[in-house]
Amino acid sequence: MATKSTGGTEKTKSIEVKKKLINVLIVDDDPLNRRLHEMIIKTIGGISQTAKNGEEAVILHRDGEASFDLILMDKEMPERDGVSTTKKLREMKVTSMIVGVTSVADQEEERKAFMEAGLNHCLEKPLTKAKIFPLISHLFDA
Amino acid sequence: MDTLIAQLQRQFRDYTISLYHQGFLDDQFTELKKLQDECSPDFVAEVVTLFFEDCEKLISNMARALDQAGNVDFKLVGSSVHQLKGSSSSVGAKRVKGLCITLKECCDSQNYEGCVRCLQQVDIEYKTLKAKLQDLFNLEQQIVQAGGRIPQVDI
Numbered sequence: 033m034a035t036k037s038t039g040g041t042e043k044t045k046s047i048e049v050k051k052k053l054i055n056v057l058i059v060d061d062d063p064l065n066r067r068l069h070e071m072i073i074k075t076i077g078g079i080s081q082t083a084k085n086g087e088e089a090v091i092l093h094r095d096g097e098a099s100f101d102l103i104l105m106d107k108e109m110p111e112r113d114g115v116s117t118t119k120k121l122r123e124m125k126v127t128s129m130i131v132g133v134t135s136v137a138d139q140e141e142e143r144k145a146f147m148e149a150g151l152n153h154c155l156e157k158p159l160t161k162a163k164i165f166p167l168i169s170h171l172f173d174a
Numbered sequence: 175m176d177t178l179i180a181q182l183q184r185q186f187r188d189y190t191i192s193l194y195h196q197g198f199l200d201d202q203f204t205e206l207k208k209l210q211d212e213c214s215p216d217f218v219a220e221v222v223t224l225f226f227e228d229c230e231k232l233i234s235n236m237a238r239a240l241d242q243a244g245n246v247d248f249k250l251v252g253s254s255v256h257q258l259k260g261s262s263s264s265v266g267a268k269r270v271k272g273l274c275i276t277l278k279e280c281c282d283s284q285n286y287e288g289c290v291r292c293l294q295q296v297d298i299e300y301k302t303l304k305a306k307l308q309d310l311f312n313l314e315q316q317i318v319q320a321g322g323r324i325p326q327v328d329i
Binding site: 062063064065067068071072074075108135136137157158160161 | 202205206208209211214217220221224225228256257259260261263264265278
């Protein structure tokens with residue numbers, strides 16, 4: 033169920049610069065988006081796990097052991113949607129940065145409700161490196 | 175051999191450009207290509223395969239729903255086309271995405287004939303794109319087999 037893909041260290045001339053590897057949870061019911069986001073995270077220097085819906089994301093956090101720097105949260109999902117999942121995770125005292133991923137068809141009120149559920153940011157699909165990196169670059173500071 | 179490689183590379187360049195100019199692909203496909211690297215050399219093919227699987231499943235769901243003439247679940251059709259629009263947007267399938275927008279409008283206004291017509295067009299369009307991308311991937315394979323490199327194509 034969990035897919036882990038890794039980034040790494042980068043070498044600048046003869047000096048090895050260790051960047052912190054960020055740990056990301058990708059919550060999306062679409063396997064295509066899970067794969068795409070996994071690859072984006074890998075190329076910007078992170079390792080990722082995936083959850084097929086909000087319920088799986090909540091279960092991952094249930095024992096209190098899960099520790100993600102970032103959660104990418106799709107809005108529309110079966111079982112438990114992004115709004116409900118975000119609310120639940122915040123109730124469970126999850127302090128990870130949560131970035132909501134919305135569709136261009138989503139109305140402003142829907143985005144607002146998603147933000148109010150406890151997101152740190154909201155981005156519109158399709159995600160790209162350029163969209164996500166500025167929001168999370170500070171997470172790479174070791 | 176060098177002439178063959180150069181020829182194939184030219185064909186690849188021209189074909190890629192034509193896919194963008196004819197509106198089959200948009201910038202998001204370029205983003206996918208940028209993510210592909212030596213560690214994941216088949217990433218684009220992988221994602222595109224997932225997209226076409228999505229197309230088959232969702233078009234089939236919508237066709238089944240529309241078959242219930244007089245008792246169509248427009249909410250189901252709407253939800254399926256929303257998903258398909260998302261997928262097509264994620265891979266840069268510009269024409270498919272455009273048709274999904276039109277289909278969603280027909281669905282929202284419960285325009286049965288419009289939905290049926292549009293879904294047929296979506297079906298044709300995704301199959302056309304599938305064939306064209308297969309040709310593109312075949313050209314890539316031929317270049318690599320001939321010992322050449324896939325050229326970077328600036329659109």
